[in-house]
Amino acid sequence: MENLGYYNGKYGLLEEMTIPMNDRVCYFGDGVYDATYSRNYVIFALDEHIERFFNSAGLLKIKIPYTKEQVKEIIKDMVKKVDSGEQFVYWQVTRGTAMRNHAFPGDEVPANLWIMLKPLKIKDMSQKIKLITLEDTRFLHCNIKTLNLLPSVMAAQKTEEAGCQEAVFHRGTRVTECAHSNVSILKDGILKTAPADNLILPGIARAHLIKMCKLFSIPVDETAFTLKELMEADEVIVTSSGQFCITACEIDGKPVGGKAPEIVKKLQDALLVEFLEETKAE
Structure with missing residues (x-):
């Protein structure tokens, strides 16, 4: 079946x-x-x-x-x-x-x-995606993976209507996460990702990305970052269980990222190898 x-x-x-x-x-x-x-x-x-x-x-x-x-x-x-x-x-x-x-x-x-x-197969990490930004109006327990997903459903609909693939939530100027994933940025060789507090879900793929950064001696800064930093980042990385490390090429119709492809490719390759190794035929 x-x-x-x-x-x-x-x-x-x-x-x-x-x-x-x-x-x-x-x-x-x-x-x-x-x-x-x-x-x-x-x-x-x-x-x-x-x-x-x-x-x-x-x-x-x-x-x-x-x-x-x-x-x-x-x-x-x-x-x-x-x-x-x-x-x-x-x-x-x-x-x-x-x-x-x-x-x-x-x-x-x-x-x-x-x-x-x-x-369903995992997504091709070589494909870049387009994002939109939306005010984060969800409750204050986003660290709990609850079934109350109506805000994400509404965000997904707005994303589709905009011809994009994901929405980035923000509370004021602080970026939190995406509707279905975590979002991180690369700037000057440093990975910056929101702290695992009550405003984001601590993604498993996010944790694996952090692990790979540390393996390659890429500094990791787990502190909040702003919409301005998001737009000015060298790379914008979206992570989830089905897309381990996918980068964005556009946010709200404006081009972003594309300035650190070597670092991204190294991380993508390592994450794919990890997945293939762990899921080898028994």
């Missing part, structure tokens, strides 16, 4: 899966999620994604009814059930199924585990 869904132990094609109307996700978006990619039926950076998943759930006081190892085993087993070894691997947990009430249901109501697989 091409795709596969999972809901509390039940498997099926995504087009055929159903959920109870009283799952709290329907009324409140009450849950958290995470996602990564598989290649050769091997899931990339699974330990790191599971760690972030459980951390997000803990920050919202959602008790996942499985251990980290059990969740990993369920996901790894699912990946082997589909036709293609190259998959987008997505999972989420919601607070449970109960009559609508803003307050949490009691401990006797278990959380619901969802998993979704669909064929």
Whole structure:
């Protein structure tokens, strides 16, 4: 089969899966999620994604009814059930199924585990993308990977209408992150990336980019940067699970970056090698 869904132990094609109307996700978006990619039926950076998943759930006081190892085993087993070894691997947990009430249901109501697989390859890092900037009007807990994604949905629509690929959020003059990814800049040989505070999601791809910079002795500055710095950067780098290190060529219709291609290529090559090595056929 091409795709596969999972809901509390039940498997099926995504087009055929159903959920109870009283799952709290329907009324409140009450849950958290995470996602990564598989290649050769091997899931990339699974330990790191599971760690972030459980951390997000803990920050919202959602008790996942499985251990980290059990969740990993369920996901790894699912990946082997589909036709293609190259998959987008997505999972989420919601607070449970109960009559609508803003307050949490009691401990006797278990959380619901969802998993979704669909064929998808990582993106070609050689392609440059166009960005727009938008005021960041989200709440102040962006470090939690919640299911409340309406601001990102609206940003994605505005991005598409502008003929671009991603939106960069900012609070005043401070750049935070993108609608679906992290954004960093290269300036004078230094990687500058927003601090992992409550205003950004600490991306796994961002962490791998930082690791590669340190491997190549490229200084890393984890402090906030401004829209002015973004526009004047030597390179603007967007990172996410599906695009490890992609650079921008335009922001709000103005050309940006393209001034440190050698550094970018070195990082892109190293990140791709890391992905290929970790996802070799077992």
